[in-house]
Amino acid sequence: MTDIKRLEIGPRMSQAVVHGGVVWLSGQVGAPGESVTAQTQTIVKRIDALLAEAGSDKSRLLQATIWLASMDDFAEMNAVWDAWVDPANPPARACGESRLATPDYKVEIIVTAAR
Template sequence: MSDIKRLESGPRMSQAVIHGGLVYLAGQVGNAGDSVADQTRTILENIETLLEKSGSDKSRILQATIWLETMDDFAEMNSVWDAWVDPANPPARACGESRLATPDYKVEIIIVAAAKD
C-alpha cells in the first residue's frame, strides 16, 4: 500500500489518490447555490490546487468527466471550461446530465491526470 498516496482523506473518501503515475481526483463541486459559471470556476480552481498538491497540472489531464444537473447549462459551463483548459493539451472528455448530491449543485467534474515524472 506504500505505493498509493492519498490526499485530503476523510472517513468516506480522499480528494486525490496517486498511484502508478496517475492522479485520480474525487468529483469536485463548487459552492452550492452559485451560478453554473461560478461553480465551474470554483471547481477548476480546486482542480488546479489538487493537481499541484499531487505533483501534476492541468496540461497533464488525461480525462475529464463532467456531470451537469441539466444539459441546458452546457454552453454556460463550456464558456468557463474553454477559457481554462490547456488548448495545447486538451483531455479526453465526456459530459452528461445527472442528478447531483443536492439541487444546489449544478456541476461536478472528475479528473484523471498523469503525475509529473
C-alpha cells in the same frame, strides 16, 4: 511495489489518489446555490490546487467527466472550461446530465491526470 498516496482524506473518500504516475480526483463541486459559471470557476481552481499538490497540472490531464444537473447549462459551463483547459493538451472528455448530490449543485467534474 508502488506506494499509494491519498490527499485530503475524509471519512468517506480522499479528494485525490496518486498511484503509479496517475492522479485520480474525486468529483469536485462548487458552492451550493451559486451559478453554473461560479461553480465551474471554483471547481477548476480546486482541480488546479489538487493537481499541484499531487505533482501535476492541467497540461497533464488524461480524462475529464463532467456532470451537469441540466444540459441547458452546457454552454455556460463550457465558457469557463474552454478558458481554463490547456488548448495544446485537452483531455479526453465526456459530459452528461445527472441528478447531483443536492439540487443546489449544478456541476461536478472528475479528472484523471498523469503525474
